Amino acid sequence: MRFYFLGLLIFCLSAGQAQDIFREVNSSYDEQLPVLSPDNKTLYFTRTRHPQNVGGVQDPGDIWYSELQEDGSWSAPANAVELNNRGYNGVIGFTVDSRTIYLLNHYNKDDSRAATQGVSRSIRRGNKWGNPENITIPYFLNRSENHGGYISVDGQVLLFSIEGYNTVGGEDIYVSFNEGNGKWSEPKNLGRTINTNAQEFTPYLSGDKQTLYFATNGHGGSGSSDIFMSTRLDDTWKNWSSPVPVPNINSQGRELGYRPYEGFALYTSTMNSDGYSDIRMYTDSPEQRIEPLVVDVPDSVLEEVQTTVEIDKNVIFGTVKSADNRTPIGNVTLRLTVGTQEQVVPVDAVTGTFSVPIIEEGSYLFSMDAPGFISNNETVLVEGDRNSSAIERQFLLQPITVGTTVQLPNVLFKRSSPDILSESYPELDRVVDFMRTNPSVQIRLEGHTDNTGVPKHNLRLSKARVESVEAYLVSKGINQKRITGKGYGGTKPIADNGNEETRRLNRRVEFTIVKE
Template sequence: MIRKSISGVLVLVLCATSLIAQSVDRVFANINSIYDEQNPVLSPDGQTLYFTRSHHPGNVGGVIDKGDIWYSTLMVDHQWSTPKNAKNLNNKEWNGVIGFSKDGSIMYLHNHYTESNGIVRTQGIAKVTKQGGGWSSPKDINIPYYKNLSDNFGGYISKDEKVLVMSLESYGTKGGEDLYIMLKKENGTWGEPRNLGSTINTPFQEFSPFLSDDGKILYFSSNGLGGKGSSDIFMSERLDDSWRSWSTPSPLDHVNTKGREKYYRTYENFALYSSTINSDGYSDLKIYTEKPVDSLMKVAEPTEQLDTVVQIVEVEKETIEAAPNAITVYGKVLDADTKMHIAAIVTVERKGNYKKEVPAADDNGYYSLSIPAAGTYEIRIDAPGYISKRESLDVYTNEMKLVEVNYTLQPISVGTTVKLENVLFQQSTSNILESSYEELDLVIDLMKQNPSMKIRLEGHTDNRGLPKHNLRLSKKRAEAVEQYLIKHGISSKRVSGKGYGGSKPIADNDDPEKRKLNRRVEFTIVKE
């Protein structure tokens, strides 16, 4: 009787273990591929998984790209969706997510993004902030004496954004890569990297570090501490506040194999990591848990907020339907040079009583949103790396249910010239009309988001009147715009102005309708 009871329990345990294993295997069925998947990082709300994929033809640098950030969303069946390339977060360097602020509004990224002649010449980390349904352009963060000679990347930032631990081959490195700590000072700047010491770092490689929420437990990968395979995951306890006194690292035998394990991160009741075991030679994403996966990852319940923040991200033109008692506006946002679609945020506003944002589709789709009634709306289009645009949309009838409106944005690059179509002046004067302020504010936003950018303002007139008077008027108008920008926080060193009179027409001066196109103010980017 006793033997039968033990046998029955054993069978139940084995069945339960088998079911959990099968459930674990299917979690990443849509993600793991013949390519290299690594560095899994879960968003604070648990609904989006970011990871780095290497050598994929869809990467920014193609199949030779060392790694782009991709993302996937949690579906109702507790699997992750087919991943997409997070295009605006990637360049030709190795790109990966380090971590998030506690509320998820800020995401920290590996490497710098500011390019000179198409090459990223500085190292470090960068951050992006939530903007509508997407992320802002990456902004480089300065860390003194930051250097990494290794092609292996890995790091973690604490939720309070005050502690950064990274794997670097840098000053004082004992082997291939060592682990370093960087602490944020009271003034908001970062201190220089400090080696974690010889208990953690060996003459071999230590990389992909992660800290527990309380900052006491360090998880990392190493091939210099023994283990089962080419690199294993270890844990160590911090013994004091010096960040150099640690307990002897112990291996995580429940996840280590003969393969290469790294990028281990713990979450409530489970951990994510990558491993080459039972894969195609490259890394696959893995999950470790002792509980049923379906009980761990819960899809967010729909909320009333969905009524005001449109969630349509990817639709085909044929599937767009008119909403009842409303007008549906749809279309694409295109790169002005390549005519390819780009990921953007389209904001529709009617002063005083209506405002709505919607992400333009980033994968061959259309943006689509419903506006409640006929009227005049202001449309603003924003995309990281592009010059924002603001236009009016006049809808005169409720009978027209579908309205297609496509937009083009100019990429930010030296030599790009932008016509300020809605910047107007009182006739024959340099007095800026109040209706021009919104467009000028877009220029101010652009320059604040790109603090190294410099522009040259250019004033133009048609050819009527005395050339000398036209030249003087065009110069004064450029100066008036320059003063507006300076008054609103843009350094005078970043703005210059010049008047050309009627010497550079863009339309026929003999045609009364076309002539007015020559009366314009433009700016040209002279430095990014």
């Protein structure tokens, strides 16, 4: 069988650039990440902030496509709707038979913006792409809004540019390997020869997996971002030759997304554009056009296409939001404690989303602080087979405004007694910290019971419990003048008193902000 793999392009000094064939493709919007289908007949790219994107003009990027015409030009592009959600979407590669497309980002079942970034894939059924399936890459993290990636044509090597756990600067380039059965290895940083204290992105790997092409603003060059190349020296994927600029490509503009094909290369540049990136072609051929290819597909590739992809199952992910209007909170400090280990969890500054890997069974304690909000703690319990499902949580923070009521579910008392149990102290200490951090705030403590028993006894008990909480706060240095209290007994239920499961929710202590 014949195989048509992406080949290395040898450049001549007399070579030139051709843009006219993309006259219907390039627009006043930002075109990024051009990728050809294996037969060279369909061009996929990402277009940002376009009104026809799934998320409209606020959408950071949708995948669009254009078809090769008989005269060598490319058709007016259309939105590949089935491959897009409200996050940043881009193509990183195909299986050689064009039946499977690999994508940037993760996908929800609807078109909403996914809580996690990552890599996904979609399988073509007939003339339509199927719903994208999220791929599990352990310890994958990207704090950046910049994206880029490449998958080898045999589906075994995945490169991506992210700002991850051990990134040395801005975005770094990492590699992950296909371990079979839908599993991928932990990302490996390519090392300091490639990655600098600046940014490296949009990687591409030659068909023999030896030559790396990438964009960078950290290795010098002609403009704000240039295309460099380097050769892999061994199988560690950390030893590389010193990167050198790709000839005849770089300009004073911003070059990204370079991919060589047979006799030409595609990339994007802002040079001589409207300020946004346009798709460019580089060729040393006097006839500047792209020819379709006939692709023969080996049986091994067809077998690989049938391999199922596991949905991302080994993470806890979610969003931190304001409790009053459910808007995301980006400027939040989120800490995670597992056993004796504590770490700060990155939170997207715009969407308030986060994602952390599940590394063991047990309790995952999330502590949240944000300016203008009351701190909160949430515990996520991981039990059984941690790969059985992903865990999604929505964490809510109460704003510091007059009238805001904050429940203290972890403040507990001895049965039918106002005596505080010792396990309540961490919750009460957070109230102390809140009062110290906001010295002008005044609160009203409120005690509640369920409706069982004698009402006047319940009223007396709820008042006594309020007094116990007040005494604890004062003992920690909070001025008593900032605290008032009242017991309501069982007169203000928040749940049904008809059964114990909901009745226990009515036995509570809370506080309301009465002065900011």
